[in-house]
Amino acid sequence: MPGRYFIVAPEEGANLYPADFDDAPIAAAYARPRYNISPQQTAPVLRLIEGEFIESGMRWGFAPRWMKDPRQAQINARSETVFEKRMFQHAAKAQRCLVPVSGWYEWQPVDGGKQAWAIHMPGFAAFALAGLWTVGNDREGGPEENFLTLTAEPSEQLRPIHHRMPVILDADGCRTWLDPDADRQALQALLRPWPGELSLRAVSSYVNSIRHQGPECLEPDGS
DNA sequence: CCAGACGTTGTT
DNA sequence: GTCTGG
DNA sequence: CCAGACGTTGTT
């Protein structure tokens, strides 16, 4: 995963972004709460363009311009092979980005159904997922930027919930991931399960429907 | 050389 | 069951 | 990721 995530204001401004990064683009990304971001939605992305740290809205679903069939858009790429796969190698070299989040959702298969979980940092600290962006086609065939997130093996903590997890970047990780001159080895070293503890919250199936966009998505499961 | 593919997750 | 839409 | 649709002929 993830196939669904959320953005909320962090408690007491806590975040894992580099302290020396310009705060304005980050603040812009977290300005509006988003409780249920799904594939195809437009969501904020952070990147370096000509040395400038900027925030942009992009569609979630990576589909380069040559890809005529939009059904082939990818929301995730496996971090283990992202530098080798034809579809991703150019972006992995030159179009890396940060996907600002507060956490993501997972659905754990359980007897008779699925348990939804919200996974986040303690205190809902803001953090970044490793992402790639590209330019694809909008509905009229014009250029439109889109993005994906990278996945890794799960941490020990998350293994019971799911067999993949998104790549989480700490402050140094953000710096390196956005560094246009970073070498592949340094980049690949960032693509690992998150070594820290995360907070897990069981939430209700309210979050399942993307028609539900309110804060109820994050409320603890009553059952 | 040209043609055709290019991907993940989850489930079985 | 499988694909599309969000 | 999950939810929801999945189709045609003919008539307006």
Added chain:
DNA sequence: GTCTGG
């Protein structure tokens, strides 16, 4: 666009 398969 770029790589793989034939």
